[in-house]
Amino acid sequence: MKVVFAGTPEFAAVALQAIHEAGFDVPLVLTQPDRPAGRGLHLQPSAVKQYALAHGMPVAQPLSLRMDAKDPQRALEAKQAHELLLATDYDAMVVAAYGLILPRSTLDIKPCINIHGSLLPRWRGAAPIHRAIEAGDAETGVTIMQMEEGLDTGPMLLIERTPIGPHDTTAVLHDRLAAMGAQMVVKVLRKMEHGIVEAVRQPEHGVTYAAKIAKEEAVLDFSQAAREIDRKIRAFNPFPGAHGSVNGTVVKLWGAELLGAGSEAPAGQILAADAQHGIVVACGTGALRLTELQKPGGKRLPAAEFIKGFPLEGLRFDTPA
Template sequence: MKVIFAGTPEFAAVALQALHEAGFDIPLVLTQPDRPAGRGMQLQPSAVKQYAVKHGIEVLQPLSLRMDAKDPQRAAEAKAAHERLLATDYDVMVVAAYGLILPRSTLDIKPCLNIHGSLLPRWRGAAPIHRAIESGDAETGVTIMEMEEGLDTGPMLLIERTPITPQDTTATLHDKLAAMGAEMMVKVLRKMEKGVVEAVPQPEQGVTYANKILKEEAVLDFAQSARDISRKIRAFNPFPGAHGEVNGTVIKLWGAEVLDGGSNAAPGQVIAADAHHGIVVACGEGALRLTQLQKPGGKRLPAAEFIKGFPLDGQRFE
């Protein structure tokens, strides 16, 4: 099969690599334009573009695929991309975390398959991995689905599950699901080659939406339960990084353990900060032992190392 691939971040690059190594003919890759990144804010190619260029695959980076875009430049790039797709000999488009909406004009050319990091119809939308952890889901997985104009509403071709462990962060779960999704897409395309793949409509029950993560969500409220705060810390690792404030200094929290039992201390109060107990903070319900922290301009440090340079005994997270 000849496969056009559309994707942008590392999650997508893992799938592109799997398809390429499986021997599929990939005549064209679509990815988002290079973006400024790093301290120097130099333009950086996406992970997908880096892989494609390294392996001699043609790359197209339109600002939009919507030919009716109000911005003339976006509309012109979309028209050029549409004409390029029409001129390309391919059987299917595979989409993984592309970041651009595929309009009807694109979906109508050839079948479009999507790698989605959730057990659809739960967590349709932009941030399924974050929201699954934040909500305390016991499991998640990957769904390979046919794309249509609705938001992640298309029929399912393959679904596989994996547990969410108490140690999983968005970073670790991302890597698991990226590998799963890549293997699953290879399986689906092999079935398509043989004409034995079956599409199943999504259930009407259990629909939830994984809204895009906003930076302000990462500000922790210690009046919440220790369990809820712990989930947020794991869900927002690595982005945007859950944090609290101590005496005007923003402290990012990268790891925490839930401690059962009550405390008379006010939420956010540091009730221990020493080598023996670690850093323990009172919450609205229960307490948290913080295990990895980071101050502005510093590195992520284990709690014992962090308090050597930033004493927290008697302080309070506001």
């Protein structure tokens, strides 16, 4: 089979590598335009583009695939991309975290399959890994689905599960699901080659939507239960980074441990901040031991190192406005 690939970040690059190493011909790769990144805000190619160029794959980076886009430049680039797809000899398109909506005109050319990081129909949408951790789900997984115009509504071709551990962060789970999805999409492409793939409609019950993460969500409110705060810290690691403030100074929190015992102290009160006990904070229900923190302009540090340069004992995390 000849496979057109559409994707942008590292999650997608892992899948592209697996497809390439499995021996599939990739005559075209679609990815998002280069974006400013780093301290100098220099234009940086996506992880998918870097892999494609390193392996001699043609790359296109349209701003949009919608030929009815109101912006003339986007409409023109969409038309050019559509013509390029029509001129490309391929059997199927694989889409993984592309970042652009595929219109009906694209979906109608050849079969399009998507690698989605959740157990559909739970967590359709932009941020399924973050939301699964934040919600306290016991498990998640990857669904390979046939794409249609609805948001992650297409029939399922393959689904595999993995537990969400008590210390799993979005970063950890992302890498696990990326590896799973890469191997799964190769399995599905092999089945498609032999005409034995089976499509199963998604259940009508259990649908939830994983809204895109907004930076303001990462502000922690210690009046919530310790368990909920722990989930947020793990869900927002590495982006956007959960944080609170102490005396007006923003402190990012990258790791925590649940403590069984609660406290009558006000929520946000730092109960301990020393080498023996670590950094312990009272919550609305229960308490948390913070294990990795970061102050503005500083590095991520273990709690014992952090308090050497930022004494916290007796202080309190501010209440969000």
